[in-house]
Amino acid sequence: MLDIAIVNGILIDGTGKPGYRADIGIKGDRIVKVGKIEEPAVMNISADQLAVSPGFIDIHSHSDLSSRNFPEMENILRQGVTTQVVGNCGITPGILEGSLGRFIEDIEKRGIGTNLIFLAGQGSIRSKVMGRENRRPTEDELEKMKSILESAIDEGAKGLSTGLEYIPGIFSLTEEIAELAKVAARRGGIYSTHLRSEGDELELAVKEAIEIGRLADIPVQIAHLKTEKKRNWGKSERILQLIDSARVNGTDVNCDVYPYTAYMTSLDFAVQPFDLSAYKNYREALEGLKKTPVDWDLIYISKCDMDGGINGCNVLELARRKGMSPEELALELLNNDDPVRVISFQMSEEDVKNIIAYRHSFIGSDGSGYRKRDEFDRTHPRSFGTFPRILGRYVRELKLLSLEEAISKMTSLPAKKLNISDRGIVKEGAYGDITIFNPDKITDKATYDDPFQYPEGIEYVILNGKIIIDKGIFSDKRAGIVIR
Ligand SMILES: [Zn+2]
Structure with missing residues (x-):
C-alpha cells in the first residue's frame, strides 16, 4: 500500500528531458514508483492537466536569518521550493553566535518548513577572529579561521560563502579566501560568492571568483549575477563568456539569478x-x-x-x-x-534575460522566509514570487526557455552542484520532494507595491513524503530537514 499516489500528470523529472505521462508512488519519505501505478494508496492526487516535478531548490537564500521568527516558510513553499541553500553572502549567524552545530540543532528542535543546506560565511568567520579590521590576517589568525571553517563543515556546512562587497569580506584579499576555499574543497564543499563588484568592476570580480576556484580546485557558484547601474548594462554577454571559458579550462563555475530588475x-x-x-x-x-x-x-x-x-x-x-x-x-x-x-531599479531586463537563459545558470531568490502580510514593509517581491515568475513570465509568456530547461535549473542541476544525488530529480529511491503545478496558470502575484502576495498555479507541494500544500491549501508541518 502506497502512502501517496500521484496519477495522470505530466512528469518533468528534473533532468531536462521532455515531459511524459507517468504516475508517482510515495511511501514514507521516498519515491518508490515512477510509471503506471496499480497499487492502492492512502492518498490519491489527480494531476490531470498538471505538471509534476521535483521540489525546487533555491540555491541562494537568506532564510537562516529569519528561520527563528518564521520557521514555517509558507512564502517559500508556496513557490514550490522544498530546499533552500542558506548561509550566503558571507553571513552565517550560527557561526557568530557560537557554533553552526548548535544553531542547526536549535532549528531541528523547533522544526523547519523546508529542507536547508548551510554554507559557512567567510564574513562571519573573519569577524569572529579579526573583528572589522582592515588588514591581512596573521598566520595565526588564518589558522584560526581555517579551523572555524573546518568545524562548521563537520557540523553540517556544505561549503564556503563570501560577501566581498561587505565588511569584513571587502578587506580579504584573493589569497586569503583561496586558503579557506582549499579547506572547503578538501571536504567536498563548494565556494559561493557575492562578488566584490556587481557593477563597474564586475569583470575583475568574476575573474577573481574563477581564480579562487582554480587556486583551491573548488566548484564556484557566482551569486545573484547582475550588471548593476546603467553604464554597465550589456556586460552580461562578456561575463557569461568568461564563465564558459573557465569551464572549458576545468573550473566548475555556475551562476544564479533572480528574475527582477531591482535589487x-x-x-x-x-x-x-x-x-x-x-x-x-x-x-x-x-x-x-x-x-x-x-x-x-x-x-x-x-x-x-x-x-x-x-x-x-x-x-x-x-x-x-x-x-x-x-x-x-x-x-x-x-x-x-x-x-x-x-x-x-538599476538592472536591465536584457541582461536578466541573458543570465536566465544561460545554460549554466540556476535560480536563486536572494530572499528569505516571511510570515504574515506586513503592510508597512515593502520587501522585495522575490521572496514571494521568484520561482513562479520564471515559469510564468520567462517560460510561458516570453518563451525564453523551455519548461523542462527551467525546471532543471531549479532542481537537478543545483542538486548536482551541491553533490546531492537523491533530491532534485524524480526517480525511484529519491526523496519525496514534489511540486505539482499548472503550467498554463502559474503566475507570480507579488509586486513592489504589494510584495506579500502568494503566487497562483501551484496546487501541491510534497516535502519528504508529507503533503504541505494540498489543492492550494497550506498547512504548517515543519517537515524539512537540515541536509548535511
Ligand atoms: Zn548577496
Missing part, C-alpha cells in the same frame, strides 16, 4: 562609493554625497524603522515633498541607527 540593499550600499564615516561634519558629508553620482529617481525606500510611513516612497519624490535635496534626505536616513533598506 534590495541598505541605503549606504545603494549610494556607493559614498562612506558617511569618512566625513568630519554634516556640511562636508553633504558635499561628498553631492559628488557621488546617484540616480535618486531609481531608488525606493523599502523599510525605514524610524518612519514606516515613508516605506515605498521614491527618494527623489519624497525629498521634493519635504522641500529638501535628495542628498539632504539621504544623509538624514543614513544617520539613522537602524540601516534603512532600499529597493533600487
